[in-house]
Amino acid sequence: VIRQAITNHMENAKPCPAMARTLKMAPISRFYPRLHSHLIPYCHWLLFLLLNLSILKSGNSLIKKSYPQYCSTPEQMETRKIPPLSGYISTKLLQANVIIRHGARTPFERHVCWEDYDTLSRGVDWDCNITALMAPGQQPASSKYDDDATDISINQSLATIQKGHNFEVEEKQRSAQTSPARSSMWLFEKKYDALKYPLTNEFVGNCHLGQLIDEGYPQQISNGQNLRAAYIENENPDMNLFDSIEYEERPHDSSTYFRADDDQRTLMSGQILIQGMWNVNADEIMTLHTADRGKDILTPNHAVCPKLSNLEEEAYSSPEYKAFNSSENRNEIRHILYNELKVPVDEDDSMLDCLMTTICTDRILPDILDDFSDDNDNSIFNRAGDFDAHSYTFPYMYNESRYARLAMGPMWVEILDPLKQTMSVEDLDGMTEKQIPRLTLFSAHDTTIMPLLASLGRQVWDGKWTPYASMLVVESHILTTPHNDFPSNYAFRLLYNGQVLTSKIENCSGDLCDLKVLLDLIEPFARLNRDCDSIESSIMTNTSSGQSVAAVSLPVMLVYTFLCCILSSVVTFFFTTGRLPLCNIRKLLKKHGKAAYGTFSPPSLSAQAESPNPSGIGGFQIESVKRGQNDETKLQESTHETLPSSRPDCANEHGSREVL
Numbered sequence: 001v002i003r004q005a006i007t008n009h010m011e012n013a014k015p016c017p018a019m020a021r022t023l024k025m026a027p028i029s030r031f032y033p034r035l036h037s038h039l040i041p042y043c044h045w046l047l048f049l050l051l052n053l054s055i056l057k058s059g060n061s062l063i064k065k066s067y068p069q070y071c072s073t074p075e076q077m078e079t080r081k082i083p084p085l086s087g088y089i090s091t092k093l094l095q096a097n098v099i100i101r102h103g104a105r106t107p108f109e110r111h112v113c114w115e116d117y118d119t120l121s122r123g124v125d126w127d128c129n130i131t132a133l134m135a136p137g138q139q140p141a142s143s144k145y146d147d148d149a150t151d152i153s154i155n156q157s158l159a160t161i162q163k164g165h166n167f168e169v170e171e172k173q174r175s176a177q178t179s180p181a182r183s184s185m186w187l188f189e190k191k192y193d194a195l196k197y198p199l200t201n202e203f204v205g206n207c208h209l210g211q212l213i214d215e216g217y218p219q220q221i222s223n224g225q226n227l228r229a230a231y232i233e234n235e236n237p238d239m240n241l242f243d244s245i246e247y248e249e250r251p252h253d254s255s256t257y258f259r260a261d262d263d264q265r266t267l268m269s270g271q272i273l274i275q276g277m278w279n280v281n282a283d284e285i286m287t288l289h290t291a292d293r294g295k296d297i298l299t300p301n302h303a304v305c306p307k308l309s310n311l312e313e314e315a316y317s318s319p320e321y322k323a324f325n326s327s328e329n330r331n332e333i334r335h336i337l338y339n340e341l342k343v344p345v346d347e348d349d350s351m352l353d354c355l356m357t358t359i360c361t362d363r364i365l366p367d368i369l370d371d372f373s374d375d376n377d378n379s380i381f382n383r384a385g386d387f388d389a390h391s392y393t394f395p396y397m398y399n400e401s402r403y404a405r406l407a408m409g410p411m412w413v414e415i416l417d418p419l420k421q422t423m424s425v426e427d428l429d430g431m432t433e434k435q436i437p438r439l440t441l442f443s444a445h446d447t448t449i450m451p452l453l454a455s456l457g458r459q460v461w462d463g464k465w466t467p468y469a470s471m472l473v474v475e476s477h478i479l480t481t482p483h484n485d486f487p488s489n490y491a492f493r494l495l496y497n498g499q500v501l502t503s504k505i506e507n508c509s510g511d512l513c514d515l516k517v518l519l520d521l522i523e524p525f526a527r528l529n530r531d532c533d534s535i536e537s538s539i540m541t542n543t544s545s546g547q548s549v550a551a552v553s554l555p556v557m558l559v560y561t562f563l564c565c566i567l568s569s570v571v572t573f574f575f576t577t578g579r580l581p582l583c584n585i586r587k588l589l590k591k592h593g594k595a596a597y598g599t600f601s602p603p604s605l606s607a608q609a610e611s612p613n614p615s616g617i618g619g620f621q622i623e624s625v626k627r628g629q630n631d632e633t634k635l636q637e638s639t640h641e642t643l644p645s646s647r648p649d650c651a652n653e654h655g656s657r658e659v660l
Contacts, residue, residue, distance in 0.1 A: 068385075069375055071215075071360035072104070072468040077222040080471065080498040082230035085239060087511050091477035091491055092238045094422040094431060096231055097415050099442040099472040100223060101449055102269040103216020104360055106207045113354030114366055115342035126207035129214050132190040132264065185283075212265040215360065219469035220269045224276020226471075231439065232277070238480075241428070241438040247278035247286075251428075254435040258286060259414065260443035262293040269469070270443030298444040300407035300451060306534035311403040315395035324390070333387050336380060340368055352388040352465065355381060360468070389465045396454035397463070404451035405525040411452070412526035415440070415474065416519065422476040423490050423515065446470070453496065456521065459504045460494075472496050476515060490515040 067073050085091070106126050111117070193206040202209050231241040242250060250256060258274070260266045267288065274286065290296070295304060302308045315321060324330065337343040337351065358365055359372065365381070372381040395403040421436045431438055442448070446466035453461035453472070475493040479486055491512040494501045502513050505521065573579075 066372065066374055067360060068356065068372065068382075068467075070356045070465060070467045072219050072470075074218060074222070076467075077219055077469065080222075081226050082473065082495060083498060083500065084234075084236065085493070085511060089483055089486070089491065089512055090238075090480045091512065092427060092480055093231070093241060093475060093477055094425065094428065095418060095436070095438055095440075095476040096227075096241060097419060097440045097442075097474040097476075098227065099415075099444060099449060099452065100220075100269065100273065101446050101466050101468060101470040102212060102263070102265040102443065103219040103272070104213050104468045105216060105265045105357070106203060106209060106211050106213060107353055107357045108210040109350075110202050110209070111350045111354050112344050113350065113358075114337075114369075116366075117354070125205040126203040126213070127205045128192075128207040128211050130212050130217055130268065132268065134188040134190060135185055208264075210263065210265055212268045213361070216265070216269065216468065217272055220272035221276035223469055223471055224273040224278075227273070227439075228277045245277075245279050247280050247284055248282070251432045251438075252435060255432070255438045256286070257289070257418070257437040257440040258443075259289045259298075259441065261296045261298045261445075262290045263445075266443045266445065270441055273441065273443070297410040298442065299447045300403070305406065305530060305532035307530075307532045308403060308407055310534055311399075311406065312395045315398040315403065318398060320398070321394055324394070329383065330387060333380075333384050336368065337384065341366055349388060349391065352385045352392070355385050385465075390463070393450055393454075393463065393465070396451050397458060397461070401454050401458075404454040406530060406532075408448075408451045408455050409525050409527050409530050411442075411448070412455070412522050413528055414442075416522060416526055419474065419476055419492075419515075420519065422478070423488070426478060449496075453501075455525070456494075457504070457506055459506075460501055467497070470497050474518075477512065486512075486514045488514050488516040492518050494518075 067076070069076055106128070191206055192201055192208045192211075195201060201207070207213065228245060230239065232243075232245050234240050242255075258270060260270050267290070270288070295301070297304060300308055302312075338345065343351070355365075355369065357363075359381075369381050369384065371377075371379040373379065375382065397404070418437050418440055421434070422431070425431055425434060425436065428438070430436075449466045449470055449472050450461065473493075473495040475495070477491040477493065479489050479491060482489060492502070492515045493512055494505065500511050502511055503509050505513060505517065507513075507517050
């Protein structure tokens with residue numbers, strides 16, 4: 001009744017008669033037949049009450065509100081289907097390389113987004129119904145328990161290994177008696193609900209930081225269904241990579257490749273996508289390739305490549321960024337964040353995550369931020385989010401995308417390796433014969449897809465933040481009819497969220513482009529052994545012809561450091577001992593320094609013995625000579641020092657020894 005009344009009211013229909021008809025058909029009318037007639041006089045008042053109750057119930061809005069593209073609602077996901085191939089070229093699809101962003105998630109870290117954020121948003125329960133199911137792996141063939149545990153089921157063998165040999169024998173006997181032919185295995189559900197009040201997780205509820213939430217499930221199911229429609233059930237048979245939606249009917253195990261980093265949201269997003277793409281009739285084990293999270297390269301990793309920090313600092317020190325950072329719009333947003341929302345200074349770089357994890361899950365926004373209508377409006381919501389996004393991604397496009405290309409070089413290697421293998425075959429049978437994957441799936445992050453796009457050129461990426469469950473696809477085709485525009489006879493198509501981007505690549509036009517063009521663009525920076533040395537420093541200078549970079553290389557720095565050390569050692573030696581560490585320095589000083597310092601007249605060894613140095617100054621005697629005076633007594637004013645016998649001495653030009 002409430003839903004129908006509100007709908008009719010908002011459609012500017014005649015609300016009261018419509019409400020009467022609705023109430024007349026309601027089940028309660030059987031017990032109170034005249035209910036509708038009694039309520040009609042109060043119709044408008046009741047509607048007002050119901051509308052306000054609906055506002056309280058929904059939190060912020062009356063009707064289903066608009067969401068940013070970032071949220072990837074079901075309606076938005078529907079627009080991201082892979083389009084059919086267009087153009088005049090006849091081809092056969094050989095491979096699809098798919099890179100996805102994970103689905104909707106909780107905040108990836110504990111933010112202090114704005115005043116009362118803990119109460120309004122983070123403090124509201126985050127309940128994650130999508131949980132991880134874990135199964136123990138099979139016992140390794142090299143296990144020391146092989147001889148005694150050959151007939152133990154998978155779940156029992158795990159418990160056996162954990163509990164030790166004695167328990168193992170007992171468990172083996174019990175297993176043989178109770179379930180000798182058990183073929184099933186245990187699945188363990190992982191839930192973050194162990195802490196009891198007042199102890200809590202980072203969030204109230206059973207979710208952990210960055211966990212995939214309920215909204216993320218249908219997003220990845222939609223991606224899987226889009227891939228199924230494009231590459232398994234396509235009406236154009238030349239676009240199908242597989243003949244069946246049954247996973248076990250793949251041509252060979254290597255025909256699919258699954259890669260992800262070791263985050264829960266990426267691991268599970270990829271699994272859900274695969275579930276939406278294929279059917280399974282029995283337990284299937286699919287290998288998931290991953291790496292230590294701190295060492296992985298699916299996102300820019302400054303710990304693995306320290307030079308990224310230098311390039312990032314260079315970008316943020318550039319005149320372009322300084323101009324953006326001091327702009328009027330920037331200062332206005334900064335004023336709102338700091339003064340009105342009480343955002344801590346060190347939290348303003350988390351604003352995009354704060355905004356999107358709030359609005360995409362229907363949590364309460366502060367009034368000043370609750371003004372979003374669409375992605376192109378000039379709302380404070382959009383301006384605050386765009387400012388944070390532009391600040392974060394500025395290094396991606398700066399200086400010919402040096403940062404993005406260095407960061408994503410190793411991942412491009414992983415993408416290009418199977419792509420280049422397709423150039424050695426002529427059809428899918430050749431792919432099967434050479435065990436080349438037909439579909440590769442990389443489940444990663446927004447900070448994976450954005451620098452990948454940025455590394456392809458300024459025209460390819462529009463600079464907008466990658467939404468949840470976004471999908472980047474690189475297809476490889478072989479021409480069935482040779483064409484002059486494709487000298488290699490192989491072509492590629494680049495797609496992002498259902499949009500064809502191939503023509504944005506330099507030297508490309510249309511949906512398809514020669515595969516060699518893509519390889520020539522990427523291969524110069526697609527490498528595993530990168531120049532990641534962080535010692536390099538760049539000095540930006542403006543010349544009449546443009547901007548040039550003078551790099552101080554490591555060898556020059558080492559030579560400069562060595563010369564500085566030598567010079568400082570000589571100076572220190574001189575002021576400590578009163579002499580220079582060179583045997584013939586007396587001649588040099590006598591020749592070049594007489595006018596400035598007087599004559600250097602070292603005493604004889606016998607004179608040193610008779611006349612000790614009273615002042616202790618100097619290892620040689622300096623005779624001060626005043627111009628115009630020949631006073632012999634002044635020439636004899638001197639100081640002497642008796643040097644230890646171990647001090648090295650030098651031979652003078654007469655063959656005798658005298659001490660410097």
